Amino acid sequence: xxxxxRFSRTERLFHxxxxxxxFTLLVTGLVLYLPSLEVAFGRxxxxxxxxxxxxxxxxxxxxLVALAGxxxxxxxxxxxxxxxxxDDFRWLTGRHAxxxxxxxxxxxxxxxxxxxxxxxxxxxxxxxFGERDTxxxxxxxxxxxxxxxxxxxxxxLGHLYLALIHPATRHALRGITxxxxxxEWAHRHxxxxxxx
Amino acid sequence: MSDETHPDPEPARVDxxxxxxxxxxxxxxxxxxxxxxxxxxAWDRVSGTVAPVAERLxxxxxSSGWRIYSVAAHLPTFDxxxxxxxxxGHVDRPQTLDYAALLELPRVEQVSTFHCVTGWTVRNVRxxxxxxxxxxxxxxxxxxxxxxxxxxxxxxxxxxxxxQQAQLADVLLAYEMDGKPLSRGHGAPLRLxxxxxxxxxxxxxxxRIDVVPRVHxxxxxxxxxxRDAWVGHSNGYGA
Numbered sequence: 564x565x566x567x568x569r570f571s572r573t574e575r576l577f578h579x580x581x582x583x584x585x586f587t588l589l590v591t592g593l594v595l596y597l598p599s600l601e602v603a604f605g606r607x608x609x610x611x612x613x614x615x616x617x618x619x620x621x622x623x624x625x626x627l628v629a630l631a632g633x634x635x636x637x638x639x640x641x642x643x644x645x646x647x648x649x650d651d652f653r654w655l656t657g658r659h660a661x662x663x664x665x666x667x668x669x670x671x672x673x674x675x676x677x678x679x680x681x682x683x684x685x686x687x688x689x690x691x692f693g694e695r696d697t698x699x700x701x702x703x704x705x706x707x708x709x710x711x712x713x714x715x716x717x718x719x720l721g722h723l724y725l726a727l728i729h730p731a732t733r734h735a736l737r738g739i740t741x742x743x744x745x746x747e748w749a750h751r752h753x754x755x756x757x758x759x
Numbered sequence: 760m761s762d763e764t765h766p767d768p769e770p771a772r773v774d775x776x777x778x779x780x781x782x783x784x785x786x787x788x789x790x791x792x793x794x795x796x797x798x799x800x801a802w803d804r805v806s807g808t809v810a811p812v813a814e815r816l817x818x819x820x821x822s823s824g825w826r827i828y829s830v831a832a833h834l835p836t837f838d839x840x841x842x843x844x845x846x847x848g849h850v851d852r853p854q855t856l857d858y859a860a861l862l863e864l865p866r867v868e869q870v871s872t873f874h875c876v877t878g879w880t881v882r883n884v885r886x887x888x889x890x891x892x893x894x895x896x897x898x899x900x901x902x903x904x905x906x907x908x909x910x911x912x913x914x915x916x917x918x919x920x921x922x923q924q925a926q927l928a929d930v931l932l933a934y935e936m937d938g939k940p941l942s943r944g945h946g947a948p949l950r951l952x953x954x955x956x957x958x959x960x961x962x963x964x965x966x967r968i969d970v971v972p973r974v975h976x977x978x979x980x981x982x983x984x985x986r987d988a989w990v991g992h993s994n995g996y997g998a
Contacts, residue, residue, distance in 0.1 A: 597819050601827040602944040605834055648776030674780045678787035685792065690877075695983055697995025702878040703798030707791060710798070 565746045567758035569664070569738035573632030574640060578739050580628055581680075584621040585715075588614060588683075592712060618687045622680070644670045650755070661754035672718060679715050686711065799878055824881040827944040828958075830978065835912035835964040837947040844894070844949060848908065848969030851899035858948060861934065864889040871929055871954035873961070874990045886952050888933035891925050895970065906974040909951050910967040918962050918977030919986070920953065929954050932965065956988040 570578070591614040594600045601607065629637055643664060651667035653660035665673070686708040693700035725732045726739075732752075738744045749756060794801075806824070814822035839858050846854040867890055873881045895907070907925050910917045924930070931952040934941055941947045946963025953960055959979040980986050985993040 596821065596826070598821050598825060598827045598944055599819050601829065602834055602942075605829060606832050607829045609832075645778045645780035646776035647779040648774040650774075651776065651779075670780060671783065674783045675787060678784045678791070681788050682791035686795075689795070700876075700995045701795045702996065703795050703800075703802075705878045706798040706802045707794050710794075710802075711791070 566743035567746050567749050568742055569735075569744045569749070569758070570742050571633050571636050572742070573628065573636060575739055575742060576632065577625060577628045577637070580624050581621075584617060584624060585719075587617045588621065589712075589716070589719075591617065596709070596712070615687070615691055618684065622684055644673045662752065662756070664753055664756040664758075666753070672722060676715070676718060679711055679718070682707065683711050683715070803880070824879055825945070826875065826877075826879060828875075829913060830916050831913045834943055835947075837943065837964075839948075842948060842966075844965060845967045846895060846898040846970075847967065848971050849901045849904045850895075850970050851901060852897065854894075854898045856894070861889065861949065864893050867931065869929055869931060871952065873952075873954065874957055876957040876959060876984065876988065876994050885935075885937050886931055886933040887935035888931045888949070888952070891930055891932060894932060895968065898970070900970045903972055904970045906971050908967075908969040908971050908975075909962040909965060909977075910969065911946075911962050912964040912966040916962065916964075916978045918951075918960050918979065919971070919974035920951075920960070921974055924953070924956075924987075927953065927955060955990055957984075957990060957994065959984060960988045 591610050594604050594610045595607065595614060604610070647667060647670065648663075650660035650662065651670065654662060654667045655671075686704055689699055689701065689704045690708060693704060726736050727733055734744060734748045735752075749758065810822040810824070813820050842858050844856045844861060846856075866887060868885065868887045870883050870885050873884050891907070904922065906919050906921050908917065908919050920930075929952075932949055933952045934949050936942070936945055941950060946965070949965040950963040951961050951965060960977075962977075974986060976986065987993055991997045
């Protein structure tokens with residue numbers, strides 16, 4: 564079986580650094596959010612510090628990977644994720660349409676994930692500094708931060724299902740772990756993509 | 760289904776697509792940031808419908824609106840046999856109440872709303888407990904007493920109220936919430952309830968009340984919160 568490269572080393576590192584930070588934030592966030600975990604675990608100030616500093620380091624780490632890695636490749640991927648052609652719109656309405664390196668759902672998922680990340684960081688900083696300066700205190704900050712967590716969790720569940728369980732798509736996991744996918748699978752799922 | 764041998768019907772005109780992603784990205788970010796102005800009002804409007812469903816589907820969610828905030832490594836554990844509430848400071852007769860003695864004091868019930876300074880609100884909380892005067896009175900506060908110091912078993916959580924604030928009609932020392940003994944997370948077995956002030960003034964896990972000449976900074980005031988934590992008129996709100 565022959566394989567084609569789907570994700571560069573930089574892209575894979577970017578993905579897994581993001582995943583590691585996200586899971587740390589998810590676990591510490593749940594301890595802060597769920598009353599049962601808060602009562603069982605306690606140590607709120609410690610968990611809060613870990614959550615905050617992980618959140619602050621999150622965009623910094625991603626920026627570092629992007630700057631130190633293959634910047635041109637990342638830019639090309641971002642441009643790819645940005646553009647939707649007629650087949651993408653057809654695909655989104657549930658019809659069969661040939662897809663490029665990313666299908667329209669993957670494009671949307673990446674875009675929304677990026678937007679949620681920005682909003683997580685903004686609302687998280689407002690929560691932290693709002694405790695210290697009343698001018699940064701908004702009654703809705705906590706509603707936004709919680710809402711983002713629910714939205715991100717829903718995206719994550721869909722992502723995990725398609726990457727780990729769904730038989731037709733789980734082959735894609737190879738692409739983000741070792742970097743390559745089978746040529747036959749790529750042809751079937753991403754017909755318009757011509758790997759370089 | 761499988762083979763896409765010639766996907767583009769007009770190979771001469773390549774469809775590069777339109778930049779939709781950046782619009783979705785910016786739209787989501789702008790919508791999210793703008794929700795700082797309308798998010799709580801919107802959530803308050805739908806939470807009455809959403810919360811009961813969420814609570815049934817995923818019982819661990821704080822759908823009722825309560826969050827548990829604490830400052831120490833571990834939440835205090837209530838032991839009925841050893842728990843005591845002591846009343847001291849500027850008094851003639853310092854008192855020590857055990858849990859049974861607390862329950863023998865005149866019981867009052869009230870329904871009030873609980874507001875947290877971080878933005879969440881729980882409406883119609885059913886409290887039961889005792890009025891402060893019934894606890895402080897027997898200790899005979901001396902002349903010159905002007906405030907009460909509420910000390911939590913969760914160190915170093917404490918706070919103060921002026922005597923005037925503590926005499927407000929709906930100020931309560933609560934040992935029951937929504938028909939059940941106060942749970943550990945809510946400050947078992949006894950917490951202060953002052954509905955007109957934000958939650959951080961409602962000291963949980965009470966173990967001592969001292970009569971003092973005047974108020975000082977409590978735990979949260981030392982971190983920059985207002986001493987007079989009136990809901991909607993303090994801590995940067997309604998200024």
